[in-house]
Amino acid sequence: MALYVKAAEILDKAEKKQGALKTLVYDSKFENIKPLFALVLETQKFSSVLEEIIVSSKLLKQTKMRMNLAKVLVFDLLIGQGLKCGGAWKTMMIKHRARLQSVLARMKVKQKVSKNEDLLRPASSRYVRVNTVKTTVEDAVDYLKRDGFSYLGQASRLEDLTLKEKYFVMDMHLPELLVFPPNTDFHDHFLYKAGHIILQDKASCLPAYLLNPPAGAHIIDACAAPGNKTSHLAAIMKNKGKLFAFDLDAKRLSTMATLLLRSGVTCHQLANQDFLKVDPDSPQFKDVEYVLLDPSCSGSGMVCLRDDASSADQEKVKARLAALACFQLRCLNHGLKFPRLKRLVYSTCSIHSQETRESLVNLLSQWPERGLEPLTQCLRANPAKTRTHGFFVALLEKHNGAGRKKQEPSVQISAQEATPPIPSTRRKRPAASDEESDASETEDKQTPAADQADGTPSRRRRERGEEEEEEEEESGNGGNGGNGGNSGVIEETRWDCYSMMSPVPKVRLSGGLEICRVLNGMWQVSGAHGAVNNPKAVEAMQAYVDAGLTTFDMADIYGPAEDIFGQCKSGNSTPGLQSLTKYVPRPGPMDRKVVLKALQRSMARMHVDSLDCVQFHWWDYRDERYLDALGHLSDLQQEGLIRELSLTNFDTQRLEEITSRGIRISSNQVQYSLIDQRPAARMEQFCVANNILLLTYGTLERYLGKTEPNSRAELYTASLSKYKKMIDSWGGWSLFQDLLVALETVARTHDCSVASVATRYVLDRPAVGGVIVGCRLGVSGAGQHLSDTLRSCSPALKLTEGDLAAIETVTRRSRTPHGAHRGLRG
Numbered sequence: 017m018a019l020y021v022k023a024a025e026i027l028d029k030a031e032k033k034q035g036a037l038k039t040l041v042y043d044s045k046f047e048n049i050k051p052l053f054a055l056v057l058e059t060q061k062f063s064s065v066l067e068e069i070i071v072s073s074k075l076l077k078q079t080k081m082r083m084n085l086a087k088v089l090v091f092d093l094l095i096g097q098g099l100k101c102g103g104a105w106k107t108m109m110i111k112h113r114a115r116l117q118s119v120l121a122r123m124k125v126k127q128k129v130s131k132n133e134d135l136l137r138p139a140s141s142r143y144v145r146v147n148t149v150k151t152t153v154e155d156a157v158d159y160l161k162r163d164g165f166s167y168l169g170q171a172s173r174l175e176d177l178t179l180k181e182k183y184f185v186m187d188m189h190l191p192e193l194l195v196f197p198p199n200t201d202f203h204d205h206f207l208y209k210a211g212h213i214i215l216q217d218k219a220s221c222l223p224a225y226l227l228n229p230p231a232g233a234h235i236i237d238a239c240a241a242p243g244n245k246t247s248h249l250a251a252i253m254k255n256k257g258k259l260f261a262f263d264l265d266a267k268r269l270s271t272m273a274t275l276l277l278r279s280g281v282t283c284h285q286l287a288n289q290d291f292l293k294v295d296p297d298s299p300q301f302k303d304v305e306y307v308l309l310d311p312s313c314s315g316s317g318m319v320c321l322r323d324d325a326s327s328a329d330q331e332k333v334k335a336r337l338a339a340l341a342c343f344q345l346r347c348l349n350h351g352l353k354f355p356r357l358k359r360l361v362y363s364t365c366s367i368h369s370q371e372t373r374e375s376l377v378n379l380l381s382q383w384p385e386r387g388l389e390p391l392t393q394c395l396r397a398n399p400a401k402t403r404t405h406g407f408f409v410a411l412l413e414k415h416n417g418a419g420r421k422k423q424e425p426s427v428q429i430s431a432q433e434a435t436p437p438i439p440s441t442r443r444k445r446p447a448a449s450d451e452e453s454d455a456s457e458t459e460d461k462q463t464p465a466a467d468q469a470d471g472t473p474s475r476r477r478r479e480r481g482e483e484e485e486e487e488e489e490e491s492g493n494g495g496n497g498g499n500g501g502n503s504g505v506i507e508e509t510r511w512d513c514y515s516m517m518s519p520v521p522k523v524r525l526s527g528g529l530e531i532c533r534v535l536n537g538m539w540q541v542s543g544a545h546g547a548v549n550n551p552k553a554v555e556a557m558q559a560y561v562d563a564g565l566t567t568f569d570m571a572d573i574y575g576p577a578e579d580i581f582g583q584c585k586s587g588n589s590t591p592g593l594q595s596l597t598k599y600v601p602r603p604g605p606m607d608r609k610v611v612l613k614a615l616q617r618s619m620a621r622m623h624v625d626s627l628d629c630v631q632f633h634w635w636d637y638r639d640e641r642y643l644d645a646l647g648h649l650s651d652l653q654q655e656g657l658i659r660e661l662s663l664t665n666f667d668t669q670r671l672e673e674i675t676s677r678g679i680r681i682s683s684n685q686v687q688y689s690l691i692d693q694r695p696a697a698r699m700e701q702f703c704v705a706n707n708i709l710l711l712t713y714g715t716l717e718r719y720l721g722k723t724e725p726n727s728r729a730e731l732y733t734a735s736l737s738k739y740k741k742m743i744d745s746w747g748g749w750s751l752f753q754d755l756l757v758a759l760e761t762v763a764r765t766h767d768c769s770v771a772s773v774a775t776r777y778v779l780d781r782p783a784v785g786g787v788i789v790g791c792r793l794g795v796s797g798a799g800q801h802l803s804d805t806l807r808s809c810s811p812a813l814k815l816t817e818g819d820l821a822a823i824e825t826v827t828r829r830s831r832t833p834h835g836a837h838r839g840l841r842g
């Protein structure tokens with residue numbers, strides 16, 4: 017705490033002009049000058065941001081701290097490397113952390129930035145789009161010059177957009193866009209009132225510009241109000257053609273009608289209608305070749321970005337965000353159903369990776385901010401890098417089989433690499449491994465899946481700010497030939513959509529089945545978490561499928577899990593669901609008839625003719641009839657009834673025994689997490705050598721900063737109670753808290769959740785093919801943990817050596833640090 021007290025003291029003195037920061041630091045005689053200087057310097061840099069957070073959260077009132085002390089503590093808590101003190105101060109700050117984080121997140125939403133540093137940025141330029149339905153760029157420039165502005169011609173670099181006084185330039189990307197110094201106010205200007213100019217941020221102009229419909233085209237603007245992009249589209253198509261604009265909100269639609277009137281747009285047809293209910297096969301849309309999709313995103317989503325502390329409200333927000341994400345996906349899929357569709361632009365005002373839908377088409381090669389790897393074809397926009405509001409744009413273009421669309425003048429269309437989704441299946445987990453120990457053996461047997469331990473996605477998103485107005489413009493000749501789609505083409509386009517929306521990495525099991533690296537664990541429906549409403553569960557599964565998480569893990573003993581999967585599969589038009597089930601027989605004779613009957617039962621429940629993957633579980637190795645069962649399973653695999661033969665909770669000794677008998681094992685499902693690294697001791701190596709993948713369960717519960725749960729009420733599900741026991745044997749509550757703090761620090765640097773970091777850590781282990789994250793299906797108040805799940809497996813989330821070192825500094829102190837050392841990581 018001495019560091020913070022001293023830093024605050026120095027800031028106090030600096031405010032009173034008692035010396036320069038550096039001098040004050042050196043004169044302080046503090047024993048560790050370097051961190052003190054860094055803290056003081058950084059705190060001063062973020063001073064106004066920190067002050068706003070502290071004031072908004074009423075921190076001073078609640079803690080009786082002085083402002084500068086609060087500033088240095090809040091800096092390290094939220095922005096710096098994490099608190100470097102312990103004891104009462106730390107406890108107090110952690111108590112307030114969720115609220116402080118919320119304020120910070122809201123500030124970012126408001127200012128449309130994703131990084132803390134961006135809060136320090138200067139105000140964004142004022143963009144003015146010339147409405148070419150009513151005037152020309154030349155005329156508008158002339159008028160403005162006569163009105164006292166000085167025109168500097170077309171910008172050629174980002175720096176040219178930094179303007180002062182009455183200077184303005186033409187944008188280097190969009191020629192109908194004029195750029196003025198920040199805060200230039202045009203609301204009372206004649207050109208604005210007459211609809212000759214539209215006050216529209218550059219980022220918001222990108223979607224229509226990139227869609228680039230030719231004059232006369234038939235277009236759908238799916239979520240159109242208040243109509244900025246609609247008017248821009250009208251301008252691009254020279255006010256000729258048909259522009260079908262839909263919006264669910266009647267009030268916004270009426271504002272839009274006024275805006276379009278003022279802008280002189282006449283080619284539109286407005287409808288107060290749910291776009292998802294628009295029939296793509298209706299004759300009136302038969303010539304629609306272009307779709308602009310600009311669906312709603314949420315502002316409040318950001319609030320829960322950094323909150324790992326759970327609360328009922330957080331859950332609600334997450335559920336809402338997940339629903340919104342699902343809505344966006346559905347809109348996209350729906351947009352792709354129009355039979356003659358050639359191009360679709362998807363845009364969102366979000367700049368956060370979790371909310372944006374990275375896409376396929378390579379846009380504006382000069383644009384500095386690209387989508388995250390591997391989706392660099394898309395554009396991102398943000399105040400710091402592009403001097404615009406935050407935005408994301410993706411362009412999909414249909415291509416007929418081999419052919420590719422020709423390129424638009426300013427839009428480069430990349431190939432869409434087909435990697436069609438692949439179906440599969442799978443299931444449960446069981447016993448213990450030698451490394452895995454007795455403890456888990458018995459317990460796992462009775463509660464087959466600790467996998468779904470947590471799961472905590474939080475799809476982040478944010479509200480697109482109120483866009484100003486806008487207008488149309490001409491420009492593109494765009495178009496492109498291509499004739500109408502047939503169902504084959506649509507299928508292809510539809511597939512592109514999945515690939516774009518859900519870059520969920522896949523892994524192939526040895527029998528060829530490709531599965532997602534994050535699997536949806538269905539243990540939750542087994543009854544251990546309370547009653548399940550099957551239809552609701554089926555409905556909830558769709559959100560996972562839509563997000564590209566197509567692999568489900570279940571078991572014949574997980575209550576209605578197999579039936580629910582079967583119902584989802586029957587009603588699901590998405591190709592390529594994978595189901596991995598488990599065969600968990602009661603101890604008894606294991607003849608072929610018994611085994612076959614069990615498999616047939618699973619197949620009937622799952623509505624499949626063969627099983628993607630059967631994971632065999634056995635309760636007691638002393639009863640060697642597991643070898644009989646595996647022999648029959650292997651035969652049935654040869655006969656085509658099973659694609660992948662796998663195990664669950666088998667130990668390394670039995671893995672060796674089984675494989676030495678010539679039985680090919682594809683995967684073994686085991687508990688493996690930051691606090692249970694037993695598989696790292698031996699199993700990992702054996703699996704790597706024998707091409708067996710580990711599918712793991714046991715993620716982190718969100719207990720950061722919480723008091724230790726002990727009562728039954730607190731440990732209200734089997735997985736919570738099991739997980740708590742694991743924490744106790746691993747190293748206890750206090751060490752676990754240290755681990756969570758370390759994870760939280762890492763999570764903060766990657767702008768993701770603790771759960772994502774924990775999952776990523778396991779995913780990066782050698783031999784780990786996939787991590788099972790429990791999905792919450794049809795359970796009230798549980799939220800849908802999509803975002804974190806997607807983030808965990810996103811290639812963009814890469815843990816650095818420094819991250820690993822920080823995590824392992826804690827895990828090494830555990831009682832069971834098996835394999836926690838880097839040497840064992842492949």
Ligand SMILES: C[S@@+](CC[C@H](N)C(=O)[O-])C[C@H]1O[C@@H](n2cnc3c(N)ncnc32)[C@H](O)[C@@H]1O
Nearest residue numbers: 239240242243244245263264265290291310312
């Ligand atoms: C981000 S705003 C669109 C902004 C608009 N494209 C523009 O540039 O001015 C999203 C719009 O989608 C509308 N919306 C939400 N759900 C919808 C649905 N199911 N069908 C049609 N519109 C919907 C909202 O009412 C909101 O006006």
